[in-house]
Amino acid sequence: MTRYLFPLLLLIFKDSQAQYLPQAMALTNATIIDANHRTPLEHQTIIINKGRIAEIIPTGSKGLPDTVMVINLAGKYVLPGLIDSHVHLATDPSGVDGREHTLDVLQRMLYSGVTTVRDMAGDGRVLAGLSRDANLGIIVSPNIYYSALMAGAVFFSDPRTATSTQGGSNGHMPYMQAITDSTDLKIAVAQAKGSGASGIKLYANLSARQAEEIITEARRQQMPVWAHAWLQDAKPSDLVKSGILSLSHAPLLLRQKIPQIPAEWKKGTHPSSFWDNATPDLDSLFALMKQYHTILDATIFTYKDWADTDSTVRWDYETGRRLTARAYKAGVMICAGTDVDQKEFVQSEMQLLIKDAGFTTIDAIIAATRNSACALDLGARKGLVKVNMDADLLIVDANPIENIENIKKVFLVVKGGRIYGK
Structure with missing residues (x-):
């Protein structure tokens, strides 16, 4: 049941600035861009638990627990914050x-x-x-x-x-x-x-x-x-x-x-x-x-x-x-x-x-x-979309590698597993 909370979040974010901290969530169908993925890595599921990236797997490669909030990011791009x-x-x-x-x-x-x-x-x-x-x-x-x-x-x-x-x-x-x-x-x-x-x-x-x-x-x-x-x-x-x-x-x-x-x-x-x-x-x-x-x-x-x-x-x-x-x-x-x-x-x-x-x-x-x-001497915790890193993520609507202006087309921001949106 928890996985269906995200449409409600979108309604909240639509009219006001808000934040939400789920216990665990999965970002599915994500395309990852970072220092380890200079060529975007498509169709990935990023599982976040207690503010950290717990797992990254190909979307659909295994089932997800019902207690995980699922956010479908098809067509979106996920970068480190x-x-x-x-x-x-x-x-x-x-x-x-x-x-x-x-x-x-x-x-x-x-x-x-x-x-x-x-x-x-x-x-x-x-x-x-x-x-x-x-x-x-x-x-x-x-x-x-x-x-x-x-x-x-x-x-x-x-x-x-x-x-x-x-x-x-x-x-x-x-x-x-x-x-x-x-x-x-x-x-x-x-x-x-x-x-x-x-x-x-x-x-x-x-x-x-x-x-x-x-x-x-x-x-x-x-x-x-x-x-x-x-x-x-x-x-x-x-x-x-x-x-x-x-x-x-x-x-x-x-x-x-x-x-x-x-x-x-x-x-x-x-x-x-x-x-x-x-x-x-x-x-x-x-x-x-x-x-x-x-x-x-x-x-x-x-x-x-x-x-x-x-x-x-x-x-x-x-x-x-x-x-x-x-x-x-x-x-x-x-x-x-x-x-x-x-x-x-x-x-x-x-x-x-x-x-x-x-x-x-x-x-x-x-x-x-x-x-x-x-x-900042934080390379072991931040700066990559990688397992065990802090769940600090920028999610944008268009590929910033094709045009750096796309870095400003923000869909959602995640900081420490907490979701922020407008």
């Missing part, structure tokens, strides 16, 4: 990131197919609450994994750090710490972990030695470390050799070879050939990143967004998209993050990876699923 590897949800919780606004953004994000995000520094107190509520289904939201930020002491004059630590001591919060040569890193990392953060983000004004020591201690305490690709006193290659999991922002890779951005880059309008010649050869860095399995969190959409409004920063976008394209050709793993304060979601980054960095459509999908899961 999308993962945005770079968001900022709580930089200013008392201002632009107020709760009402943030909840609206998170709801729209989930209904678009984004089931997981990595927040790359904000008020950890707020993020802890949002993460808990999202995980329990109290709020309609992707699951939220967030970072604890560590940076040199001089960085904490940045006003963003003050808005993220209101009521506390700027630079001395467990989730946002100023690091000096006298910092006890064993305690600092333990405090970061105790804040509920999933990883540590290295931001600015840290030396190569400090970065390496943080990464070493974090590894001992089983915390991944992420970083801006350049920390003023640490080059990209320093971070790669130290074992960083991911580097954010493709234009920052320039600092491997260019200590100071040329003034000419910031003036006037330059033709495409100018940027082709100006962008340095970083093949040796890309080889190193591939050797150390370092993931590039390119965030080219945010640089395009800036370039469209300020010609003096167009160099960021022009060099960033070229470096992303070259890294992709070199075999560097690239994830998909936005970093635009959620004005756009990760689907826009996917589109730019195809248009401006030469990605195939399936590789853009993989960037926003498996690769982003790996960047």
Whole structure:
């Protein structure tokens, strides 16, 4: 009898936003697309139990218990839920990131197919609450994994750090710490972990030695470390050799070879050939990143967004998209993050990876699923439609490999076995 609940769900979803958590369900006649199925795998039944993918079998190959809710997905395409590897949800919780606004953004994000995000520094107190509520289904939201930020002491004059630590001591919060040569890193990392953060983000004004020591201690305490690709006193290659999991922002890779951005880059309008010649050869860095399995969190959409409004920063976008394209050709793993304060979601980054960095459509999908899961150190749980993975799924009406715009034709979203629909 349970299997016939789905028509009722459709009636509920038709008139309002809703969610439903069945004990077990079977998605039949599904066509699967993911990193393991670059060519769509048709006529599959995905059995979900207690929030995990329990079994995947050819549709009709065996009977299903009467207690399983069956959803026929004939003509639909099932992908892993999308993962945005770079968001900022709580930089200013008392201002632009107020709760009402943030909840609206998170709801729209989930209904678009984004089931997981990595927040790359904000008020950890707020993020802890949002993460808990999202995980329990109290709020309609992707699951939220967030970072604890560590940076040199001089960085904490940045006003963003003050808005993220209101009521506390700027630079001395467990989730946002100023690091000096006298910092006890064993305690600092333990405090970061105790804040509920999933990883540590290295931001600015840290030396190569400090970065390496943080990464070493974090590894001992089983915390991944992420970083801006350049920390003023640490080059990209320093971070790669130290074992960083991911580097954010493709234009920052320039600092491997260019200590100071040329003034000419910031003036006037330059033709495409100018940027082709100006962008340095970083093949040796890309080889190193591939050797150390370092993931590039390119965030080219945010640089395009800036370039469209300020010609003096167009160099960021022009060099960033070229470096992303070259890294992709070199075999560097690239994830998909936005970093635009959620004005756009990760689907826009996917589109730019195809248009401006030469990605195939399936590789853009993989960037926003498996690769982003790996960047979050969650590759064993998320990013694939596979047995024992979390049941985080995006179901669309048309094949996104044929046209990436089809990623927006959402039929249903499943997060942790919970069904979401409009």
